[in-house]
Amino acid sequence: MTEVQVSEEVAEYTEVHRHPEPKSFIWKYIFSVDHKVIGIQYLMLAVAAVFVGMFLSLLVRLRLVWPEESIPLLGQLFPIGAPDGVMTPEFYLAMLTMHGTIMVFMVLTTAPQGGFGNYFLPIQIGAADMAFPRLNMLSFWSTFVSFMLLLAAFFVEGGAPWSGWTGYPPLSAVPEATVQGFGQDLWVASIAVFCIASLLGALNFIVTTLDLRAKGLTMFRMPLTCWTWFVTAILGLLAFGVLLAAGVLLLMDRNVGTSFFVPGGLVISDKQIDHSGGSPILWQHLFWFFGHPEVYIAILPGMGVTSHILSTFARKTVFGYKAMVYAVLAIGFLGFVVWGHHMFVSGMSPYSAFVFSILTMCIGVPSAIKTFNWIGTMWGGKIRFTSPMLFSIGFVSLFVTGGISGIFLGQPTIDLFFHDTYFVVAHFHLIMGVAAIFGMFAGLIFWFPKMFGRMMDERLNKIHFWMTFVGVYAIFGPMHYLGMMPHPRRYAEITSVDYLEAMGAADLHLFITAAAILTILAQFLFLFNLIKSIFKGKECRDPNPWEATTLEWTISSPPPHDNFAGKVPHVYRGAYDFSLPGTKRDFAMQCNNDEAVFGSRPASSGD
Amino acid sequence: MSEGHAAMAAEPTWQGGGTPLAVGHKKLGMWLFIVSDTLTFSALLVAYSFVRAANDWPTPFHFYPSIVFSTVMTLVLLTSSLTMVYAVSAAHHGARRKAVKWLWWTALCGLTFVVLHGYEWFHLMHDEGMYPWTNPYGTPGFGATFFTITGLHMFHVITGVAYLGIIAVRYRRGRYLPEDVEVAGLYWHFVDLVWMFVFPMIYLLSTSVD
Structure with a gap:
């Protein structure tokens, strides 16, 4: 009796996430x-x-x-x-x-x-x-x-x-x-x-x-x-x-x-x-214990998408796959022990600040591993410069630019000067805001054919990419210089601050605002492209338009209700088997076994 | 089939679908919930320690009724963990009626805890004039931390009693499996464990040894 019960249990637990397709609008699209x-x-x-x-x-x-x-x-x-x-x-x-x-x-x-x-x-x-x-x-x-x-x-x-x-x-x-x-x-x-x-x-x-x-x-x-x-x-x-x-x-x-x-x-x-x-400091401790991991909550998925897309469009396996995984784990762990670097000027024992600073610098190591692996992935690849690829390369660029200013801010002595200036605004916008958003753009364009069965307009995407890429550097680049003046954050106006006026802050602000307006206009171009493509984009019947390897590209677009139409997928290889020697196609999908990839010829597969 | 497969077979290949570490979805989900809830309670207890260290902290609780009451409450809650263990054990042995009986005993203990705790709150407010925003002992943080932390814990106990009730009813009708009883047990033991931190930190450290 016990044995029967156990197998029933297992069956129930594996089936628990399956559910019948709803018919009415409310259950299908609203409370789905x-x-x-x-x-x-x-x-x-x-x-x-x-x-x-x-x-x-x-x-x-x-x-x-x-x-x-x-x-x-x-x-x-x-x-x-x-x-x-x-x-x-x-x-x-x-x-x-x-x-x-x-x-x-x-x-x-x-x-x-x-x-x-x-x-x-x-x-x-x-x-x-x-x-x-x-x-x-x-x-x-x-x-x-x-x-x-x-x-x-x-x-x-x-x-x-x-x-x-x-x-x-x-x-x-x-x-x-x-x-x-x-x-x-x-x-x-x-x-x-x-x-x-x-x-x-x-x-x-x-x-x-x-x-x-x-x-x-x-x-x-x-x-x-x-x-x-x-x-x-x-x-x-x-x-x-x-x-x-x-x-x-x-x-x-x-x-x-x-x-x-x-x-x-x-x-x-x-x-x-x-x-x-x-104690107001208590809030700062609690808030930043959340707040610093939050930065990685925003950026990590962008890193994943970037790795995925760089490999797919460079037609090469991810350089150092395991190193990438361990780097993500290391960044995740370190993210929890560095919250104090937001509080250097709040009043903190110099010894604590020292520890927080050292730990903050440590994040540079896995970050650099990721950056070099991204470059290694592209190195010598047959790169296809599609718009998701451009946004992914843009992500790497923004990650480096925003990351380097982070090394400045992580040092208590330098942070005393830069704290609450536009330098900080520039830093976190580039790395947490814009880089993460570039990851989203890359992901949205990359997965768009899977989600809607249509392609986005590639030409508009490329125009949007260049306007946004140049635009965000034009916005946040000069802010570093504002921060060095030092121009404090959060001030509603600067007209009566003499030294800022003497250093030309007003002109820089004007330039930044002009760049911001242009960049915002570019986003409406993207919104237009997005909405138009959902309804009128070029139809894409090919389930795998990018010649990618992972399981989502094996099913129809958009996917059926239960994803694999009742079939149970079986995975035979790692996620990034591109350009394997001895194969006809330059990619091997995860669900292809060696026979399907190499014909009858035995070979070892990348894992 | 090929060398590639032989190489792959060398590393244990995930068989999919089942339960890694022999843990089902619900149990794993509950463990993760417990992890995150631990962080929430830890944050509150750290905040309490922070405020306590930063202030001249009073120790006004009398042996009777506060300490006596909270000790009885602790015993009641510990007993409920014991009855919960019996419930889970009976469920895994297929003794449905017995398991349901122990579940109800557990819920009753939980309810007793809530009633005793409610009386204790009433006493502190009514007789001692201690509220979250004011108290007669000095530092306002004393009442604030006391009511916040014990309040959040009591909220967990009340939720837990309702949870046990649902499990008892649905398990009796055969809608739930023995594992669901065990998952409820995880939650209940967790709530019990939290009290084992709250009791010494909030009660025992708030009384002066004469």
């Missing part, structure tokens, strides 16, 4: 448990969020260059924040805060992992769905609620919060410190809900990767994309729980009257605040 639909829902949320975030950054740039100018439409939208269309400094800070929060949480965290990961992780490992399909749906809809809460902050009394995306107390913790109240509460609530959504998602990703791989797909045969989604999920699992705790404490400080983050003796507008006994 299909990972592919959920993936596209995440992507749509991210696209909506990225355009909101971009609009906010445009307002920020306009305020910096023309602080006195009136934008009539803005006056109608935000009569208090921008009376007569002229943005107040507080409004500037609110836009800055919301830009950061929306971009970091709703774009950089959702799209690479929730979007592409959801869609392609199960297919690349040969599964019919995620391990917990209903949990997956819950993750998406919690994220959606979180996004709505965040957007609602614009429209409540007092408007959006101004405490920055890092929400440093006491500004964020003491309602008396700012005119607004509820906006900040909504912000914290949004982050808390987002944490729960991300935790559930991370749990799902890890179980899926460990439990649902197809026969023959060992961990070290997985595509690097799967590795990065897996490690990103581990980071999310460990980091978001801490932010959740911090968020709960902050919410209590604001509403229940506790003092976790508010020190005693605080005087605001000649009034003594009756909080005491807390």
Whole structure:
């Protein structure tokens, strides 16, 4: 009896992620448990969020260059924040805060992992769905609620919060410190809900990767994309729980009257605040314990996509596959022990700063391994310069540029000077923002034919690539120079700061704003191309238009409901068998056994 | 078939589909949930330690009722872990009715814990005037950390009681497998384990030894 029971159990657990295809619109497209639909829902949320975030950054740039100018439409939208269309400094800070929060949480965290990961992780490992399909749906809809809460902050009394995306107390913790109240509460609530959504998602990703791989797909045969989604999920699992705790404490400080983050003796507008006994530094520790891994949560999937695409279009196997995996693991681990480098000027024992600094420098080692392996992958390859390839090469370029300024900032003595200047803004935008977004562009164009059965317009993609690539360097390159002046971040205007004016900061700002407007225009070109291609793009009946090797290219486009149409895929080789000697085609798919690849001739396969 | 296959056979090849490390989806999922929840509780306990170290921390709890009560609560919770072990063991031996009986005992212990804890909260608020935002002992952080940490733990216990109830009903009807009982057990033991950190850190360290 026991034995029968056990086999039934196993059967139930392997079948648990399969589910019948829903028929009605609501269950098929809205409350769907299909990972592919959920993936596209995440992507749509991210696209909506990225355009909101971009609009906010445009307002920020306009305020910096023309602080006195009136934008009539803005006056109608935000009569208090921008009376007569002229943005107040507080409004500037609110836009800055919301830009950061929306971009970091709703774009950089959702799209690479929730979007592409959801869609392609199960297919690349040969599964019919995620391990917990209903949990997956819950993750998406919690994220959606979180996004709505965040957007609602614009429209409540007092408007959006101004405490920055890092929400440093006491500004964020003491309602008396700012005119607004509820906006900040909504912000914290949004982050808390987002944490729960991300935790559930991370749990799902890890179980899926460990439990649902197809026969023959060992961990070290997985595509690097799967590795990065897996490690990103581990980071999310460990980091978001801490932010959740911090968020709960902050919410209590604001509403229940506790003092976790508010020190005693605080005087605001000649009034003594009756909080005491807390510490703003505590928030910084908790926040950055999450915040630094978050940087890798944003960038790791981009690294995976880049490795995947560079190999595919260079027609060469990934140089140092195992080294790439270990580098990702090392980056993930180190990401948890370097949070202090965000706090060098907050007041820290020089010994702690020394340790944090050394550990930060250590991240340079796996990062360099990855960079050299990317170059090694391309070296001597028959490179096909398609637009996903261009974006991947762009990713490597931005990763190097943004990474090098990180080595400056990781040293306490240099950071004392650079902290809270535009140098930091340039650094994290290049490496965390733009590089990650280049990974998303690469992934979106690369997987577009699989998701929609159509190709994107390659010519428009290339125009978009060059405009964006030149544009982002034109925006963030000069910011390094601003930072060296040193030009502080978060200032709404600089007209009365003599030394900045003498050093030509105003001209640089004008140049940056012009570059930003051009880059934003280029994104509308991409949006146009995206929407047009979904409905009217060139049809792509070939399941494998890029001649790639992984499992998603073995099935029809778009994939059937259960991905492999009832078949169970079997994997025989590693993910990047390109240009194997003795083969007719220059690639061997993961599901091809040696006989299929080499004919009857025996040969050893790359693994 | 070929040398390539022989070379591949040398490394253990993943057979797919089943359960690596003999752990099913739900069990692995629960372990991961426990990992992340551990981080959440750790963050709170570290925050507590941070605030405690940064302030002149009071130790106002009396032996009776606070310490006596919390000790009884600890015993109740430990007992519930024992009954949970019996439930899981019975489920794996196919003794369905017995397993369900032990599940209900576990839930009852959990409920007792919540009631005792609720009474303790009521006493602290009503008789001592201690609230999350104020307390008569000095540092406001004392009440804030106490209610936040014990509150989050109590929330876990309440959720756990509901979870056990659902498992008991659905396992009795044959909708759930013995492994589901075991997964619920993991959660329950975890909640118990968290209390083993909360009890000394929040209660025992908050009383002065006369």
